[in-house]
Amino acid sequence: MTVNxxxxxxxxxxxxxxxxxxxxxxxxxxxxxxxxxxxISVIANGDGPTALLTGGNHGDEYEGPIALQELARFLKPEEIRGRVIILPMMNLPAFTAGLRCSPIDGGNLNRSFPGRPDGTVTQKIAHYVATELVPSADVVLDFHSGGRTLDFLPFAAAHILADKSQEAACMEAMQAFNAPYSVRMLEIDSGGMFDTEVEEQGKIFVTTELGGAGTATARSVAIARKGVRNLLCHVGILSGAPEVAATIELDMPDERCFQFAMGAGLIEYLIDLGDTVEEGRPIARIWPADRCGTDPVPCLARRDGVLAARHVPGLVKVGDCVGLIAVPVE
Structure with missing residues (x-):
């Protein structure tokens, strides 16, 4: 048996x-x-739940690393009951390079689980986290944002699961995080995801998309900072009640939520994040980048809803995701 x-x-x-x-x-x-x-930081005090907090799963997403660096620096053992395991830059090679995927082996950590103990660098990281850290955790929070190619409304998310009691616990934790938006999330490419590995191990799992465009803002970091402390309060590791404000609930019921580019060139958005759109109406149009005097290719919404994510920067390729349409929950 190979040892990691x-x-x-x-x-x-x-x-x-x-x-x-x-x-x-x-x-x-x-x-x-x-x-x-x-x-890695581990803060422990007595018996209680274990929270595994991760950032930098993708190396060009920064709210998680900032909030978790701060938490690791200032969280004191006497403030908690249980244990907090913090990996601010889980995919360190990608984070150091400012890339989504590892510059060492090209691996996308969030498509590499459960990993291999004798695999590439990325596969070994995935395997260690999956076999040594996740099994001991009661709740897992994995921070994401849009990186260099997407920008999102700031939301926390949980997934629809076959185990409805587990799903309910994940949804309650997502609500406790209390981002401005809370999303019942559909993944279109769930194979190999950290999310899937954690959920298959029966854990409470919350993820986020807190912005993007290859940077973090004061607002997006504040959402991350508040959310992680709220979650620790929710599971009883920190004392006190979560800091709660209004959140807008959104759903991603099917694959029609996703809009992909059918042409390449210069994208012009016709609506902004948070704006509503009707099925069949354009959210953007793509102008050719190599000629003028021709019509742009429209990007039509495939369902009614709210624009929850968009592509960045201004040039797109065929097949790029250019829009995510989420549905408000009444």
Whole structure:
């Protein structure tokens, strides 16, 4: 049986606050005995639930890393009951390069689960998280935003699950996070996702999309900061009640929520994030980038709803996702 070579430099089950690395040996041209050093913090105090908090699953998404770096720095053992495991930059190679996928092996960590102990760097990271960290967690929060190619309304999300009691627990945790928008989310490419791995292990899982366009804003970081503390309060790790404000509930009932580019070129959006649109009406049009005097290709909404995500930057390729239409929940 192959053993995963990743080893923590700190104890994962000791009381107190511990900050270190998950050390993954990685021999390469510039470092024959080198390692990938993934930052990890563990804060524990007594018996209680365990929360696994992850950011940087994709390396060009920044709200999670910022909020979790701050939490790791200032969260004190005496403030909690249970344990908090923090991986601010879970996909460190991608995060360091500012890329969605790893520059080492091209791997998309969020399509690599459950991973392999003898696989690529990305597969080894996925395998370690799936086999060593997720099994001990009661709740998992994985921060996402749109990265360099998408921009989202700021929302927390949970998935429709076959186990309705598990689904209800995930939906309650999503509501406790209390983002400006709360989404019952449909994934169109769930194979290999961290989400799927965590849910198949029977855990409470919450994810987010808090903005995008390759950056974070003061507002999006504030949503992340508030949300993670709300979730820790919800599961009883932090004392007190979640800080609650109004949230708009959205649903993604089927694949018609997604709009893809049928042409390449310069995209002109005709509505903005949060605007409503009717089925068959254009959300954008794509102008050719190599000539003038020709008609643009329209991008028509495939259902009624609210524009919850859009493409960035201004040039698109055939097949790019250019819009996500979510449905308000009455």
């Amino acid at each position: 070579p990743i080893a923590p430099t700190i104890p994962l089950d000791a009381q107190g606050a511990h900050h270190g690395f998950l050390k993954l040996p990685y021999s390469r041209d510039d470092s024959a005995w080198g390692s990938v050093m993934i930052p």
